[in-house]
Every structure is written in structure tokens, then in C-alpha cells.
Amino acid sequence: MMRAQSTPVRRYAATGSLAMLWALPVILTLAYVLPFAGVTLWSVTRPELGLQNYVRIFTGADFQAIFFRTAWVCLVSTAITIPIAYLLAYYWVMGSGRRSRLVEICIFIPFWISVLVRAFGWVVILRNNGLASDVANAFGLGGLSTGRNVWSVITGMVHFMVPFAVLPMASVMRKIDRRVLLAALGLGCRPLGVFWRIYLPMSLPGVFSALAMTFIFSLGFFVTPMILGGGRVVLTAETVFVQMFQTANWGLGAALGVVLLVAVFAILWLSQRVMRIEQLMSR
């Protein structure tokens, strides 16, 4: 009786999980692999067969300038994002009661506001004769250039990425046993020393994943640089758009996309390596 009942059930369950198991690769193939294969194909066939698009990208001074600018903007915004996010994550996890909840709200509210709205918000603040320049003037920093420039872009990017960087760091910090910190204090370590010797090393895995995530995110930034840079700070993602939809240079745009994706994978691979080395080093 039991057997008669359980067999169809088991077969049903097996069919279900098999369907799920197949669904994922199928979806991935349809949504990512095929389009990307198409894009790759474009990059070597349009306007004609050959690698001329890639040659153009890697030798053209204009593209090199864009790559250099993208890398620089990404590095700077990541470098600003990580410390801010680390502090926020620290207060969120270690803070007590009200302070922790306040930080939590500050972290999550930006998630609910569209990127577009946030970018325009910054435009209002940072434009010429806007709030930021008024404040700067009030403090006697008259010549501070605001408006559409690379620093506006970085400001917008940092603002966007901080909440994302907080999450992986906070999840690692949450796992740190507070008694370990007490033990360090008990062994004669000053509070600042406890942070440097115990807390920071223990939270490093979170910092590394936040680093990789932030940098990869910033490589693909499109809306924020376009709005806050206003065409003056053109980054790689925007260049892809321009090549595809404004100059109809499909092959060149596709090749840029491929280069960007390869860069992302390279960074992922590198961050994995760094994390493994870090683990070995701390032995």
C-alpha cells in the first residue's frame, strides 16, 4: 500500500526536480549565452569578417582614453565607496538600538528609489549655482567646480553603490563572535588594537567581496555617468550605447561589450585568487 502510494509521488517529485534542473540551463542559454554569442559574432563580422573592431578598440587613442577614464572612475569610486560602506556596516552591526536602526534605514531607503531619480537628485544638488556650490561659497571655497564633471559622476556612483557594498560586509561582520573581541580586550589589547588585530582581519572576506562587487558594478555604470556627466564624462558602457544606437556601428559596440565582459570575468577571477592568498597568508 505504502509502496503503491509512494512510487508515483516519488516519480512526480523526480519529474519536478528534473524539470527545474533543466529549466535553469535552458533559461541561461536563451537569455545569456545565445545573445552573447550573437554579440560576439557581430563583433567579428560587422561590417565585415575580421578582428578590425578589436584592433580599432585597442589601438585607437579615443577608445584608450575612454578605457583609461572608466578604470580611473571605477577605482576612485570603489576606493571611496568601500570605507564609507565599511563604517556604515560596522555601525549597523555593532551599534546598539536606535543608532543601528537609523543606519539600517539610511542603507535601505536608497534601494527603493530609482537610479534615475537619484541621478537627477544629484544633478539638482551639484549643478552650477546649485546647493553644493552655494554651500562651498558659504565656506569660502568659491572656485570649487561643480556641475557636469567627473566628480559629479563619482559622487552619483558612490551614492548608488554604498548600500550594495554594505550588505556583504555586514553579513560577514554579523558572524563575528563578540566574545572573541572581549577575549582580546581581556588579554590586554586596547580597543583600537582589537579592531586592527581582530575585527578588521576577521571582516576582510566581506571587504573583498564588496570590493569585487563594487568595481564590477561601476564598470557597467550607464545611467548615472550619462546624466551627471552630461556627455562630458563618457565611460565604456555609454560608448557601447553610442556606437550601437547613435552611430549604428553595431560591430564596434559589440566588440566593446565583449571586452567589458572579459574584464569583469578577469576581475572576478583575480578577487577569488586574492581571497585564497589572503587565507593562506593569515595562517
Add this chain to the structure above:
Amino acid sequence: MQRAIKHPDPRPRAESNIVPMAGSDPVRHPNSVAAEVRNLRKTYNAGTPHAHEALKDVDLSIRANEFFTLLGPSGCGKTTLLRILGGFEMLTSGTCRIFGEDVSRLPPEARPVNTVFQQYALFPHMTVRRNIAFGLEMLGKPRAEVESTVERMLDLVHMTDYADRRPDTMSGGQRQRVALARALAPQPKLLLLDEPLSALDLKLRQKMRLELKSLQRETGITFIFVTHDQEEALAMSDRVAVISNGHLQQVGTPEDIYEQPQSRFVADFIGESNLIEAKVAGVTGGEASLDIEGFGKVHAPVAERVEDGQKVWLSIRPERLVLGSGDGQERAKVTDRTYLGNAVEYHLHVGEHALTARSPRGGLRGRQDFAPGDVVSVGFEPGSIKVLLS
């Protein structure tokens, strides 16, 4: 609050606490007091509706070189007291001295005290060796001295083979040993142990008891040990403080605590005890005649003043009840018999009272075996009745 207080550099303690380690001749502190608390109170969330008095007016003095245990059920305040000694918790009022020095306002890093935490709290990103070296490095000891001390500590806790492993690859017992070594390495004047054996299995726990005891003797460091396990407390301690509900119930040697409980709580918490209500029916020369309803009169010494007709409690250990038959005095009925391996336990009804008697098996001391339903006589070994007023 702590940050505002200027505390002395913790380093001088390196010179001031010369407590020798294994192999050298321990310098004893004869008759000196290792830790002392006076009128100690700790109230959590004071002034709010959630106020909770964890410690209520505790006076306690712990001698140097002593293995001292704070014993009590969970939530009784024993861990709070330990944390106050360690500096991890601020006292609400009273004083707390360690070797004569008032440490009430010192942060943990400035106290000559180390702690072994319940879940060990080892540094997961450091090897065993670096864990043990940590406290020594904090004291600014020269590298050579750090290395030699670490080697000695590794040897002391039998962990030399694991020196370069990380804690997450080790068993509970091994982590426990590392935690001990780490806390002992800087040679604290006082070692605080917060239920360090509770995460281990029974066999390992019994083994570690012996190791802890001998470690304490070898190092000559004063140990303050917190546990809720009365067997652990009796087995290891020089003296025990029984704490319940934020009050210090009784302080004494394990024998004192077990043989001479001074309250119903202690009699009941330490080992097992039959607690019987009785009325005083006359006192002559330090011995009281006590009337147990439904049983009759018994005699027992009383230390405090009692009056005729006063209600008291009698505490009698199950192993000191003597059961018999054939003497015409049978007044108790056996309701249950439990075989315990090394003994047999009989549950009895005497009038309104339920008693438990425990007898070594095999007719030792001429004791017979009884079955449920048997009617037996009950006697008490001489000196087995302890009169309790509270």
C-alpha cells in the same frame, strides 16, 4: 563611560604579577586575598520598567592560590559576577578589588586577569601558536620570551602537535586546551573560567576536570570557576560559593557545602536531599527534639536559637536513610524502586511525606532489597539530620 576614565598603562602588570609557571617553584601569597567584592550590586536596565537585579548585595572574598567556584542555576548571577571581575560588565554599586587594588573602574585590558570563555572565543584567523602568543605580545614581551613561553604553554596543555593549525580545524577539547593556554600564557594573577567544560562530552569533561585542577596547582594562579554543575564544583574546588537569585547563599569547602547546608536551597541544589517539614518540640543542650507529622520525633543538633513550636525544615541525604523490616517500627511504604547501577533508589511514603532512600546494592552494610508495596521501617544515620531555618 569607560572611555572617559584614564586608566594606567596595562604594561606594568608584566612586572607586578610574577606568578611562576609549571616547573618553577610557585611563589605563594600566604593569607592574601586575590579578589574581594563588597556590597556588590548589579542592576541591568536600571530605572526602566525592565530593570533586573542580577546581583543583590554580594560580599565575597577569594584567597590567593585558591580554586574557587561560583555555583548556581542558570540566571542566578554567577556569570555576571565573573564578568564584573573581568571588567566586561560595570558594577552598579559596591567595590571590587583584585589583590588589594580597586579595579571597579578599570577596563578589562588594564586588569591583571584573564578569562576563558564558554565557547572558547579563540581568534579564528590565527594559528594556535599566534593565539597563545597574543596576550604576551600585548604585554610587549621580547620575541624570544614570547616564543619560549608559547612553547611551554603548548607543552603544558599537550597541544605542541597542533601549534600551526587553526582553531576551526580542531575538536572542542583541543580548542578548550588552547583557550586555557592563551589565558595562562601572560601569567595573570587571576584566571576566570566561564563554564569552560559545558560544551564538552561527559568523558572529556571528567578528564579536563582533573587537568584543570592540576594546572591550577602547577601554576599557582588563583582560579575562579563558574559552573551550574554541582558535581564539577565539588570535584575541583577548594571552596565553593553557592549563588541563587542574585544572593550569595553559602560559601565553604565542598564538604561544608554538602554536609552542612545552611538553607533549603543549598541542601536541594547540591546533591539530592529529602526536605521534611517539622516542628520544634523542646531544646536541651544544643539538641532539639523535632516532631515530624505522621512519623514521630527525631533528635538533631541545632546551632541557632529555636523556640518551641517553631516550624523548621530537616534535610537528610538519601544515602543516609536506613531502611529495615522486622522491628515492628514499619511506617513507610515503598512506592517505587529504581536501579541505578551502583545503587538502588527507593521512593517511600511516610504519612504525608515523600522520601527518597539510596542504598548501595548487594546487601552492603547488611541492607536488604525491597520491592514496591513493601512496608518498611525508616531510620536516620546518626548526625544525618540537618536542621534548616530557611
